[in-house]
Amino acid sequence: MPSYRRLGKLPPKRHIILPNGENSFLNEGLYYEHIITTHGFDRAYSILYHLRPPTRVLETASAGQIPIEAADDRELRHHHFKTQDLPRGGQPVTGRVPMLFNDDLVAWRCKPDQPQEELFRNGAADEVIFIQQGSGYLETLYGKVPYRRGDYVVVPRSTTYRIVSDDIQKEDHLILECFAPVRVPDRYHNPDGQIYLGAPLYERDFHSPEELCLIDREEPTSILIKVHQNLTRVTMTHHPFDVVGWDGFLYPYTFNAWDFEPLTGTVHLPPPFQQTFECRGFVICTFAPRHLDHHPQAVKVPYVHSNVEADEVLFYVDGEFGSRRGVDLGSMTLHPGGIPHGPHPGTIMKSMEMDRTNEMAVMFDTDRRLHPTVQAMQVDDPSYPKSWL
Ligand SMILES: [Fe+2]
Incomplete structure (x- = not known):
């Protein structure tokens, strides 16, 4: 979590009585404490105070x-x-x-x-x-x-x-x-x-x-x-x-x-620079609108690459996608580990004329293989694997 927050009524110390007058539940005169913990009791937690026991x-x-x-x-x-x-x-x-x-x-x-x-x-x-x-x-x-x-x-x-x-x-x-x-x-x-x-x-x-x-x-x-x-x-x-x-x-x-503050280099910076969240087995990255790389000969779209230890998913949110053809807003691409992927033909030279991109996309990269569901295959574009020809 980002930082400590507090809201509403609290006693001055944890796990002491918070009095609640005569009209309290069962006339006990109390608010009811409730702690929500993560990873047993070892990581982030919050303590809440209820009008009634949260166990009823x-x-x-x-x-x-x-x-x-x-x-x-x-x-x-x-x-x-x-x-x-x-x-x-x-x-x-x-x-x-x-x-x-x-x-x-x-x-x-x-x-x-x-x-x-x-x-x-x-x-x-x-x-x-x-x-x-x-x-x-x-x-x-x-x-x-x-x-x-x-x-x-x-x-x-x-x-x-x-x-x-x-x-x-x-x-x-x-x-x-x-x-x-x-x-x-x-x-x-x-x-x-x-x-x-x-x-x-x-x-x-x-x-x-x-x-x-x-x-x-x-x-x-x-x-x-x-x-x-x-x-x-x-x-x-x-x-x-x-x-x-x-x-x-x-x-x-x-x-x-849109609050993500992307960094740009002389040449392309890879996705760890776009990381927003981490979780066990995957990361979430934000490709936000940004200035493009400024070396005079910079290739301003990502590397063709073999992501040998990750499955990569891009979800297209807004704007024009410099490295892709044929995707639309709401499209989701899956580039599994084991076969290379990268910018579509024609996009490398086209990118040389550009100073900025207005693309917005969410990416999640997973350590373990991702499996498409039956519902995903119903909207799968079978021509996509040959779209680099
Ligand atoms: Fe990739």
Whole structure:
């Protein structure tokens, strides 16, 4: 997490009584403390204070599965998934369509057409919801998280939330379900924990909840909880958004891709310079609009390269793509390790005349092989592997 944050009512020390007068739950005179930890008790945590104990479960019931069905991918080749052609449908969480997966993540696309009715919690994974289109806010246990186009909305595992859109018909998301905590790279931080001057992002670019979503309601309220493929409906005796205050390093936040401050060199700088987040088994990078390289003979598109220990995915967000032909906004390309890829023919010499690029793309590079799903293959462009001819 970027840094320590606090919001609302807190006692002066952790794990001491926070008094709540005579009208408190069961007249106990207390707010109820709740600590949410990561990696056991060894990494980031937050401490929250509730009106009612957060353990009051009325009932639990299995709510089915969201199976991930792998396509036959024995043939090693490049892919262009035209995810912009996926039909609009469903709700913001339950309408997600799986595209690519391995043991470290599942990448989903979602273009909902109905509002999210039920509260949701991912019990096994952090989520990075990239807002390709749309605006609104997430109602969360920690408070309100406004979002807009270009935001990475980072939701730590176990955060109960609901997406409230300004216009559901305009929402378009790329979701990375991450089976280990998502972090800003350690190398961007100085030994005092602050982001270095010269890093491509800064503390002020990270937006945490600034307003609580306090709901004081003793009424059965269900939460749909996802743990890998399994869904469980847990009904609480009360609305779980009864938090009056919290502090710590664990909370949902946004970072806007257009706030990334890209570096440019005399010649091309490789993707580690664009890294935005890290996670077990993969990194997330932002290719933001930037000045191009300024050596007089600089090749201003990336190297042709063999990514022998990574599968690379590019999601095309905005602008014109100097190194690619035939991709559109919402396209997703997969360049697996084992075969080289690079700029399309004609793009190298064309790039020599350019000073800037307005392209915006999100990339995720994985250590382990990524598998396309059956749904991804339905929008796969079979001509893409020969597009370098
Ligand atoms: Fe590449």
